[in-house]
Amino acid sequence: MVNYPNKQSNYNKKKISKSNRGMSFETIINETNEYYINNEKAIIHKKPIPIQIVNVSYPSRSAAVIKEAYYKTPSTTDYNGVYKGYYIDFEAKETHKETSFPLSNIHSHQIDHLRQVNFHGAVSFILVSFTKLDRFFLLETPVLINFVNRSLTGRKSITLEEFVQYGYEIKEGYAPRLDYIKIVDQIIEKRLNHKN
Amino acid sequence: MVNYPNKQSNYNKKKISKSNRGMSFETIINETNEYYINNEKAIIHKKPIPIQIVNVSYPSRSAAVIKEAYYKTPSTTDYNGVYKGYYIDFEAKETHKETSFPLSNIHSHQIDHLRQVNFHGAVSFILVSFTKLDRFFLLETPVLINFVNRSLTGRKSITLEEFVQYGYEIKEGYAPRLDYIKIVDQIIEKRLNHKN
Numbered sequence: 257m258v259n260y261p262n263k264q265s266n267y268n269k270k271k272i273s274k275s276n277r278g279m280s281f282e283t284i285i286n287e288t289n290e291y292y293i294n295n296e297k298a299i300i301h302k303k304p305i306p307i308q309i310v311n312v313s314y315p316s317r318s319a320a321v322i323k324e325a326y327y328k329t330p331s332t333t334d335y336n337g338v339y340k341g342y343y344i345d346f347e348a349k350e351t352h353k354e355t356s357f358p359l360s361n362i363h364s365h366q367i368d369h370l371r372q373v374n375f376h377g378a379v380s381f382i383l384v385s386f387t388k389l390d391r392f393f394l395l396e397t398p399v400l401i402n403f404v405n406r407s408l409t410g411r412k413s414i415t416l417e418e419f420v421q422y423g424y425e426i427k428e429g430y431a432p433r434l435d436y437i438k439i440v441d442q443i444i445e446k447r448l449n450h451k452n
Numbered sequence: 453m454v455n456y457p458n459k460q461s462n463y464n465k466k467k468i469s470k471s472n473r474g475m476s477f478e479t480i481i482n483e484t485n486e487y488y489i490n491n492e493k494a495i496i497h498k499k500p501i502p503i504q505i506v507n508v509s510y511p512s513r514s515a516a517v518i519k520e521a522y523y524k525t526p527s528t529t530d531y532n533g534v535y536k537g538y539y540i541d542f543e544a545k546e547t548h549k550e551t552s553f554p555l556s557n558i559h560s561h562q563i564d565h566l567r568q569v570n571f572h573g574a575v576s577f578i579l580v581s582f583t584k585l586d587r588f589f590l591l592e593t594p595v596l597i598n599f600v601n602r603s604l605t606g607r608k609s610i611t612l613e614e615f616v617q618y619g620y621e622i623k624e625g626y627a628p629r630l631d632y633i634k635i636v637d638q639i640i641e642k643r644l645n646h647k648n
Contacts, residue, residue, distance in 0.1 A: 299568050301528055304502040307518065322503065322521035332497055336532060338539035341573025345534070372495050377537025 281350040281385040284433045285335070291432035298437055300337030300344055306330050332369045333380075339440055343378045345370065346436075350385040356413040357384050359404060367404055370397045379440055383426075386416065394439045395423040477546040477581040480629045481531070487628035494633055496533030496540055502526050528565045529576075535636055539574045541566065542632075546581040552609040553580050555600060563600055566593045575636055579622075582612065590635045591619040 285302070292298040311324035333347040347366050351357045362382065373380045374397040381396045395414070399422050403414045419425070424439045481498070488494040507520035529543040543566065545557045558578065569576045570593040577592045591610070595618050599610045615621070620635045 293568070296571070299565075299572050299574075304500040304524075305505075306500040307503050307505075307521070309501075309503075320523060322518065322523070325503070325518035325521055327516060327518070328500075338541070338569050338572045338574045341539060343534035343537060343539040369495075372489070373534050375492070376495050376534045378495075378534045 281348055281383075281387070284385075284428075285348050285383065288432040288434045288436065289335075289337075292437060298337060298339035298344070300335055300339070302334050303330075303332065303336070329363065329365065331365050333366055339379070339437060340444070342440075342444060343373065343376075344440060345373045345378045345380040346383055348383040348385070350387050352387055354386065354388050354416070356415045357386070357419070358413045359407050360412065367400070371401060374398065374401075379443055381443075383434075383436060384419065384423075389416075390428070391416075392426045392428065392434055393419040393423040394426055394436055395419065396443065399423065477544055477579075477583070480581075480624075481544050481579065484628040484630045484632070485531070485533075488633060494533060494535035494540070496531055496535070498530050499526075499528065499532070525559065525561065527561050529562055535575070535633060536640070538636075538640060539569065539572075540636060541569045541574045541576040542579055544579040544581070546583050548583055550582065550584050550612070552611045553582070553615070554609045555603050556608065563596070567597060570594065570597075575639055577639075579630075579632060580615065580619075585612075586624070587612075588622045588624065588630055589615040589619040590622055590632055591615065592639065595619065 282302075289298075289300045289302070292300060306328040307322075308326045308328050309322055309324075310326065311322070313321050313323050315321060333345055335348065336343070336345040338344065347362060347370065349357070349361045351361060370380050370382070378397075381394050382400055384393045384395065386392075403418070407413075424442070426434055426436055426439060429435055478498075485494075485496045485498070488496060502524040503518075504522045504524050505518055505520075506522065507518070509517050509519050511517060529541055531544065532539070532541040534540065543558060543562050545553070547553045547557060566576050566578070574593075577590050578596055580589045580591065582588075599614070603609075620638070622630055622632055622635060625631055
């Protein structure tokens with residue numbers, strides 16, 4: 257969404273030539289979303305972090321300064337927006353584990369939120385980064401819910417093999433970095449075929 | 453979304469019997485959205501206020517305390533969510549004027565955002581409260597854009613008469629307080645008829 261004309265050209269070169277090691281998953285997604293916006297593909301934003309503001313001071317002639325505030329537990333997922341009129345909603349999580357993704361990484365109210373928006377027809381999912389493997393997966397909400405249900409009596413995580421089998425792997429690219437909209441297209445097509 | 457079983461029963465009675473005078477527009481919309489969520493009608497949330505956090509302290513054994521932070525200009529609208537699979541996006545504004553709504557009330561990047569999501573098929577609009585008149589209007593983005601364009605060379609506001617003529621008036625109710633989804637239904641129907 258923003259160009260940085262004043263940044264040294266080395267900065268961008270470095271970013272292009274290097275792999276993602278050290279680049280946070282959030283940065284990868286934000287860059288992807290920026291690409292989608294700039295290329296008029298989709299409008300998807302990260303929501304601001306919810307903060308409980310307790311004390312604000314107004315120094316004379318200058319802007320308000322928040323002097324005391326606390327992080328609130330988010331009641332929704334981090335990302336949402338619009339693609340081809342569809343409501344898109346997802347949560348992004350990374351794990352340093354190499355063989356499975358612990359479900360405890362996702363807040364229960366975020367799972368509730370995904371369940372709710374899914375009920376109302378959203379295209380909703382989680383994006384999971386296995387940082388040590390440089391592998392990325394998209395898992396649709398209904399599939400996630402199945403694993404959440406399983407965790408009530410059994411395994412508390414989703415294995416890498418299960419991501420391979422029940423999710424969509426997204427190969428990393430350059431522009432966009434993580435083209436998850438390609439998978440959203442598949443999901444929409446699947447849905448439309450189901451209707452007919 | 454939340455029940456307050458411990459609140460005195462008088463509290464609710466008062467709220468029901470009184471008019472909105474003193475009740476902020478934001479509260480009215482939040483109550484409406486809560487109603488929609490509780491009644492499985494739609495999932496629409498207010499986004500958190502964007503904050504630039506500068507300094508956080510971690511007192512021992514307790515949660516993080518934000519010690520210095522600043523309000524950031526929002527780059528999107530305040531409300532978005534899903535209804536029947538459609539992406540819904542709007543900004544809510546109130547005015548104390550009795551005959552017109554000044555366009556300077558809406559940040560230019562919020563107008564850009566509405567323009568963008570409209571382009572991508574969102575059902576997007578502004579909700580405007582004329583607080584002194586207790587009248588509420590929904591104005592779709594394309595209509596808003598026309599008035600924004602007019603303001604470049606002419607009038608910098610939208611008159612009450614124009615809201616009556618080009619917008620949708622929403623009569624206030626009890627549950628939900630401001631049933632804007634009813635208008636969204638009309639917009640969707642109009643759109644579907646247009647396609648056929």
